[in-house]
Amino acid sequence: MTENDETNRIGKIFVWLAWIIALAILVFIFQDVLDKQYNPNSNPEMRLTDSGRAEVVLQQNRLGHYLVQGGINDQSVTFLLDTGATQVSIPAHIADQLNLPSYGSYPVQTANGTVTVYQTKLEQLSIGNIFLYNVEAHINPGMKSDEILLGMSALKRVEFTQTGKQLTLREQN
Numbered sequence: 001m002t003e004n005d006e007t008n009r010i011g012k013i014f015v016w017l018a019w020i021i022a023l024a025i026l027v028f029i030f031q032d033v034l035d036k037q038y039n040p041n042s043n044p045e046m047r048l049t050d051s052g053r054a055e056v057v058l059q060q061n062r063l064g065h066y067l068v069q070g071g072i073n074d075q076s077v078t079f080l081l082d083t084g085a086t087q088v089s090i091p092a093h094i095a096d097q098l099n100l101p102s103y104g105s106y107p108v109q110t111a112n113g114t115v116t117v118y119q120t121k122l123e124q125l126s127i128g129n130i131f132l133y134n135v136e137a138h139i140n141p142g143m144k145s146d147e148i149l150l151g152m153s154a155l156k157r158v159e160f161t162q163t164g165k166q167l168t169l170r171e172q173n
Contacts, residue, residue, distance in 0.1 A: 039061060039067040039068070039069070039078065040058075040059040040060075040061055040067075041058045041059060041066070041067060041068040041069060042069045043069065044056050044057065044058055044068050044069065044127070044128045045057040045128075046128040046129040048129075049170065051173075053170055053171045053172075053173070054128070054129040054130045054131075054170070054171045055129075055130075055168060055169065055170045055171075056068070056127050056128035056129065056130055056168070056169045056170075057166060057167075057168050057169075058081075058166065058167045058168075058169065059165060059166060060165035060166070060167070065080060065081070066080070066081040066167050067079065067080050067081075067147065068081070068127055068128075068150075070125065070126055070127040070128070070150075071124070071125070071126040072090075072098055072100075072122055072124070072125055072126075072148070073098060073122065073123050073124050074124065075097075075098055077094065077098075077148050078146060078147045078148065079127065079147065079148050079149075079150040080145075080147040080148070080149055080150065081150045081155070081167070082149040082150060082151055083151075083152065083155060084151075085149045085150075085151030085152065086108075086151055086152055086153065087136055087137055087138050087151045087152070087153040088122065088125070088135060088136070088137035088138070088148060088149065088150055088151050088153050088154050089117070089137070089138055089140045089143065089148065089149040089151060090120070090137055090138070090139050090140065090143075090148050090149075091139075091140060091141075091143035091144065091145060091146070091147075091148070092139050092140065092141040092143070093144075094146065094148060095120065095139040100120045100122070100137075100139060101120060102118035102119065102120050102139050103118070103119055103120070104118070104119045105117065105118050105119070106119070108138070108140075110140075110142070112142065115140060115141070115142040116141075117138040117139060117140045117141075118138060118139040118141075119136075119137075119138055119139075120137050120138060120139055121134055121135065121136060121137065122134070122135040122137050125154055127150075127169060128169075130158060130169060130170075130171050132154055132157050132158070135153055135154050135157075136153040137153060137154075157172060158170060158171060158172060159171075159172055
């Protein structure tokens with residue numbers, strides 16, 4: 001092998017490495033953009049109204065849903081707002097991570113058919129600066145997602161108004 005062949009081979013290796021590094025940087029940059037499109041409310045806008053009530057403003061994601069970073073018993077979770085869900089519905093694998101107790105089971109009708117769920121109660125549920133206490137919920141072993149459905153057992157305790165692609169949650173008087 002001549003010196004010129006060796007130089008060409010090293011040059012090709014460096015070109016490939018440059019392309020791989022450039023691709024990795026693009027993935028890193030655009031993953032953040034994709035994450036913000038999926039959940040634009042990872043750090044929701046919070047404020048107080050003139051009357052001193054807590055208020056959180058959410059933006060719709062690219063699929064038309066409202067996802068928001070929140071908390072259950074001071075542990076970070078992701079909520080998917082679902083006015084069609086009667087209760088807050090927590091996937092079993094997340095309930096295990098949160099160490100939620102369960103008591104009593106009962107069947108519920110879901111979009112995927114009937115499933116047996118386990119009743120639980122959340123000591124504290126938070127979305128931004130809105131805090132709810134003693135919220136009825138259930139643990140759903142059939143759910144495989146990493147989002148918790150924020151159903152009406154929580155949403156009936158806040159006022160919410162949608163304008164365009166924006167949803168405002170406000171604590172009740």
